[in-house]
Every structure is written in structure tokens, then in C-alpha cells.
Amino acid sequence: MATGSNEPKSRYLQYLEIATGSLEEKKRYRQYKARIKQLPxxxxxxxxxxxxxxxxxxxxxxxGAMAMYExxxxxxxxxxADATPIRDLFGDDPIEFVETFMANYPLGQYRARERNRFTSAIARAAGDTPPQGRTE
Structure with missing residues (x-):
């Protein structure tokens, strides 16, 4: 059922990925989870x-999520491996750490679209921009 990297996917695999999501991403996620399981x-x-x-x-x-998790x-x-203490890794504010970490990765397409839609709607409501026809 697996195909080589240069071989086109079978129609069955294409339909399966439409229904369940990318099989490659699922494989990467399982590999990530296995790596995490090996940590102290x-x-x-x-x-x-x-x-x-x-x-x-x-x-x-x-x-994008898989790159972040990897x-x-x-x-x-x-x-x-370096025996870095957890507190040294996260610092005094774990939220600041995670927010800084997340800032290195692009927004997901859906979230970026919704953020832009929300920001635009508030700007229109506040009179910051002229009303425009709905684009999305």
C-alpha cells in the first residue's frame, strides 16, 4: 500500500487522505510521539x-504544526542530553516561553483567515476603513 517517494499515490490513497488527512503527517506525528516517549x-x-x-x-x-513539534x-x-534544568529551559514565566516559541511559526491557514476577518470587521465597525463587499 505504501508508495515510493517518486511514485504517484493510488486513487485509494488519495481518497483516504481526503477523509483522514495526510498519511505522511500522521507518520511524522507518530515519530514525534515516539521521540517524546524516550525523554526522561x-x-x-x-x-x-x-x-x-x-x-x-x-x-x-x-x-506547520509538525515542524513546530519536531x-x-x-x-x-x-x-x-545537556541536563538543562526545566526551570532554566522555561524561565520564570512558562507562558512567555511558549508565546516566544510559537512566534517562530506561521499561523495555520484557518486561524490566519479568521484573525484577518475579525480584525477587518472591528476596523469597519470602528469606522477605520470604508465598508467593502464580503471577500470571503
Whole structure:
């Protein structure tokens, strides 16, 4: 069922990915989770808490999210290898850490579109811009 990187996907795999999402992204996510599982307990607890936060408030989706999670795994693997204390990694304000971390990744398409739509609507309501026809 798997295809080589140069082979086109079968029609079945194309339909399956439409229904379930990218199989490659699912594979990357499973690899990420396996990496996290190998961390020492205190690092694993911290990264899982950070992951939960990112699932709710993170800026990315799809491939963008996977790049973010893979970078997160790299950061925590390196921190564990260097025996960097958790508090040194996060600092005194974990929210500031995660907000700074998230700022390095693009917004997911849906969230970016909704943020722009919201900002535009408020600007129109405040009289900052002339009313325009609906573009989305």
C-alpha cells in the first residue's frame, strides 16, 4: 500500500487522505510521539504540558504544526542530553516561553483567515476603513 517517494499515490490513497488527512503527517506525528516517549520523565511531563497548550493555542496546523513539534522534540532532547534544568529551559514565566516559541511559526491557514476577518470587521465597525463587499 505504501508508495515510493517518486511514485504517484493510488486513487485509494488519495481518497483516504481526503477523509483522514495526510498519511505522511500522521507518520511524522507518530515519530514525534515516539521521540517524546524516550525523554526522561521530568522532560516528558514538561513537553506534554507544552504540547497540550500548543494544541489549544498554537499557531500552526498540518505541516506547520509538525515542524513546530519536531523542533520541540529537538529542543527537549538536547536539553535532556545537556541536563538543562526545566526551570532554566522555561524561565520564570512558562507562558512567555511558549508565546516566544510559537512566534517562530506561521499561523495555520484557518486561524490566519479568521484573525484577518475579525480584525477587518472591528476596523469597519470602528469606522477605520470604508465598508467593502464580503471577500470571503
Amino acid at each position: 520523565e521530568n522532560y516528558r511531563i514538561a513537553v506534554e504540558a507544552l504540547e497540550r497548550y500548543l494544541m489549544h493555542f498554537g499557531p500552526a496546523d498540518g505541516a 523542533d520541540l522534540a529537538d529542543l527537549f532532547e538536547q536539553s535532556a
